[in-house]
Amino acid sequence: MQAVVNKQQSHAHGGARSLTALKRGESGTLDRIDLPEDDAQRLMELGFLPGHSITRAHSAPGGDPRVFQVDGSEVALRRETAVHLILR
Amino acid sequence: MDDCHGAPTATLPQPPAAGKQHIVAIVGPPNSGKSTLFNRLTGLRQKVANFPGVTVEHRMGRARLDHHREIYLVDLPGVYSLHPRTEDEKVTHDVLAGTMEGLPKPDAVILILDSTNLSRHLSLAAPILGLGLPTLVVLNMADDLHGRGGEVDPAELSKQLGTPVALISASRGSGIEKITEFLSGATLQQLPRPPLVELPVLQNVPKIRDWAANIGRRTKYRAPAPPVWTRRLDGVFLHPVTGLVVFLLVIIGVFQTIFAGARPLMDAVQAAIEASGRWIEATMPDSPLRSLIVDGIWSGVGSVIVFLPQILLLFLFIGILEDSGYLARAALIADRTMAKIGLQGKSFIPLLSAYACAVPAIMAARTIENKRDRTATILIAPFMTCSARLPVYTLVIAAFIPEKPLLGIFFGTRAAALLGLYVIGFLAAIVTARLLKSTVLKSTRAPFVLEMPPYRWPTVQSLALRLIDRSRVFLRRAGTVILAVSVVLWVLSNLPLENGKAPEIGNSYAGMVGHAVEPVIQPLGFNWKIGIGLITSLAAREVIVGTLGTLYGIEGTSESMNLQSALRHELTPGGAAALLVFFAFAMQCMSTLAVVRRETGGWTWPVIQFVYMTLFAYVFSFAANRLISLWF
Numbered sequence A: 001m002q003a004v005v006n007k008q009q010s011h012a013h014g015g016a017r018s019l020t021a022l023k024r025g026e027s028g029t030l031d032r033i034d035l036p037e038d039d040a041q042r043l044m045e046l047g048f049l050p051g052h053s054i055t056r057a058h059s060a061p062g063g064d065p066r067v068f069q070v071d072g073s074e075v076a077l078r079r080e081t082a083v084h085l086i087l088r
Numbered sequence B: 001m002d003d004c005h006g007a008p009t010a011t012l013p014q015p016p017a018a019g020k021q022h023i024v025a026i027v028g029p030p031n032s033g034k035s036t037l038f039n040r041l042t043g044l045r046q047k048v049a050n051f052p053g054v055t056v057e058h059r060m061g062r063a064r065l066d067h068h069r070e071i072y073l074v075d076l077p078g079v080y081s082l083h084p085r086t087e088d089e090k091v092t093h094d095v096l097a098g099t100m101e102g103l104p105k106p107d108a109v110i111l112i113l114d115s116t117n118l119s120r121h122l123s124l125a126a127p128i129l130g131l132g133l134p135t136l137v138v139l140n141m142a143d144d145l146h147g148r149g150g151e152v153d154p155a156e157l158s159k160q161l162g163t164p165v166a167l168i169s170a171s172r173g174s175g176i177e178k179i180t181e182f183l184s185g186a187t188l189q190q191l192p193r194p195p196l197v198e199l200p201v202l203q204n205v206p207k208i209r210d211w212a213a214n215i216g217r218r219t220k221y222r223a224p225a226p227p228v229w230t231r232r233l234d235g236v237f238l239h240p241v242t243g244l245v246v247f248l249l250v251i252i253g254v255f256q257t258i259f260a261g262a263r264p265l266m267d268a269v270q271a272a273i274e275a276s277g278r279w280i281e282a283t284m285p286d287s288p289l290r291s292l293i294v295d296g297i298w299s300g301v302g303s304v305i306v307f308l309p310q311i312l313l314l315f316l317f318i319g320i321l322e323d324s325g326y327l328a329r330a331a332l333i334a335d336r337t338m339a340k341i342g343l344q345g346k347s348f349i350p351l352l353s354a355y356a357c358a359v360p361a362i363m364a365a366r367t368i369e370n371k372r373d374r375t376a377t378i379l380i381a382p383f384m385t386c387s388a389r390l391p392v393y394t395l396v397i398a399a400f401i402p403e404k405p406l407l408g409i410f411f412g413t414r415a416a417a418l419l420g421l422y423v424i425g426f427l428a429a430i431v432t433a434r435l436l437k438s439t440v441l442k443s444t445r446a447p448f449v450l451e452m453p454p455y456r457w458p459t460v461q462s463l464a465l466r467l468i469d470r471s472r473v474f475l476r477r478a479g480t481v482i483l484a485v486s487v488v489l490w491v492l493s494n495l496p497l498e499n500g501k502a503p504e505i506g507n508s509y510a511g512m513v514g515h516a517v518e519p520v521i522q523p524l525g526f527n528w529k530i531g532i533g534l535i536t537s538l539a540a541r542e543v544i545v546g547t548l549g550t551l552y553g554i555e556g557t558s559e560s561m562n563l564q565s566a567l568r569h570e571l572t573p574g575g576a577a578a579l580l581v582f583f584a585f586a587m588q589c590m591s592t593l594a595v596v597r598r599e600t601g602g603w604t605w606p607v608i609q610f611v612y613m614t615l616f617a618y619v620f621s622f623a624a625n626r627l628i629s630l631w632f
């Protein structure tokens, strides 16, 4: 993985693409999860594993939370969480 | 089913005698079919139990094997790993480790996995097999797997994992015999040896996931095609326009069912209770015992049992929504709005249900895994205008507010007042939620995740068992706590005897209590009679109507015109407004307190809730009394 990036910057400045950048039906490969260990573990158990492909599916009517297809199942994440999942 | 009732205090249906009875734990990820399998194996021989000190519930049940032998099964909370991070995971972890108080270490484990999502679900096999307990790996949803063109070889997987593997369909019942076989083995001590498989050394998620993928490849697992129907249905149910329409229709449906649809059933139950009460009255000679049975027990317990149809209908609805998979979509749609008050999408249905009755609503909050969100939902639910408030609202509004049209013939002053009461209850809930969520129940930053299970047909068995289970819980409470309070209330209003007869209510112990609280409630514009009503309505809100009826010496509440004019004598307009506000905010409901205690695992929260709501009600009733008194 890359050098340590300031978490705040990585999504605030759009230097790295996060899950929120995916359009409906678009896929991307997860690079890393910029969240504390426990939360990252939980997301990984649900299938958000680095190196795995993630597809953006439906969303709630307002566009948040959004549903992602990962590892054979569908999981909804709020935007506030999805910005911490960085794509390759 | 009979011995399941046992003593109401028992946590488990008879503690299994050491060395004779065997306990087998059912473990698996959420939605893998644990409860379906458990229900199939145990049927009605099951009950909900709570471990001491934790609020996570589990089910214990007995499965009958051949030769009249039985085995105890435990249905544990769904988990993806054994890392004890959430309370659910901790319970599952502790039970399997044998460190859970009140339950001996299980003799064997049934690990149930969704075969349509095997590569991910197999990850749980690593930590479970690592425990060294005899384990049967059950691959569930065989029908769905094959229906979507997936393939798995249980024999090969068994070789790879070094433990028996059964491919079944829990909802259809195919392959169940392999489980009974395993369980028979477990009772006969011919347990398969702990597996000698090489497990991933480092138990971190990516490593385990690689291990699972590897096993999947070696056993030629072919994942099924994506669930076409689920995608199609989501195209409608999560569509920006049709999704909202369906959502609203479902809400209106739930609301309509529990509010209007339950009415005829509730009326029928009410009529049956009244008829049987009259029958007892007619058959028994006039005596204090008759009065105790008819006026005390029958009307007290009866006023609660009336809610049974409503509760059952609500749970039928929630059962269908949950088992079909729509509940997750509804939670997704509601999430944004609920987040604004610090809650989350899953709080939505419980709060909606609370408009019928807080009791089932609080039980429905079980679908919220996040403990803080669940507690917050439970704590604000009683602010929603439940149907028990309606008799009080109707009476006071009819007595004090003259009907004048506001918006044509459909919306008059009385409807506006009623609507206003709904609104202030809702606002109180929001304020309280924000208060709680920004202080004691502030969410840990744990991200909100919501799995969208594929849509499935709910099974009749699962729905029926839910209803039976809820009725048992509800009726048991009506038969214990509520019975006791009804008797106490009756005794207090019929003692001390005057010349060997029941006293005037004003001179009874209840009357004395009313006089005693009068100074406290006088600032609200209430006198001692209202005081008695407030106290008796601690049992249930609508009880105040009956109490006031008795106090004003009016036979039956059907003569509500008389009760209305009596109230107009008794209360100033300020006092009437205060009474309405008091009932909007105060926690006048024993059943709710009892269920909050049950669901939060102790008296702390119900006590806090009671004190908070009563103070809240007091302050605002006081303000209402003063404000209205300025005008009139």
Ligand SMILES: Nc1nc2c(ncn2[C@@H]2O[C@H](COP(=O)(O)OP(=O)(O)O)[C@@H](O)[C@H]2O)c(=O)[nH]1
Residues within 6 Å of the ligand: B028, B029, B030, B031, B032, B033, B034, B035, B036, B037, B078, B140, B141, B142, B143, B144, B168, B169, B170, B171, B172, B322, B323, B324, B456, B457, B458, B459, B462
């Ligand atoms: N098609 C199919 N559906 C199943 C099967 N077993 C369970 N289900 C459904 O899967 C859903 C989740 O089951 P449940 O027992 O509640 O899962 P739990 O969360 O593990 O307790 C329910 O809608 C069940 O009806 C099965 O063998 N085949």
Ligand SMILES: [Mg+2]
Residues within 6 Å of the ligand: B034, B035, B036
């Ligand atoms: Mg279950």
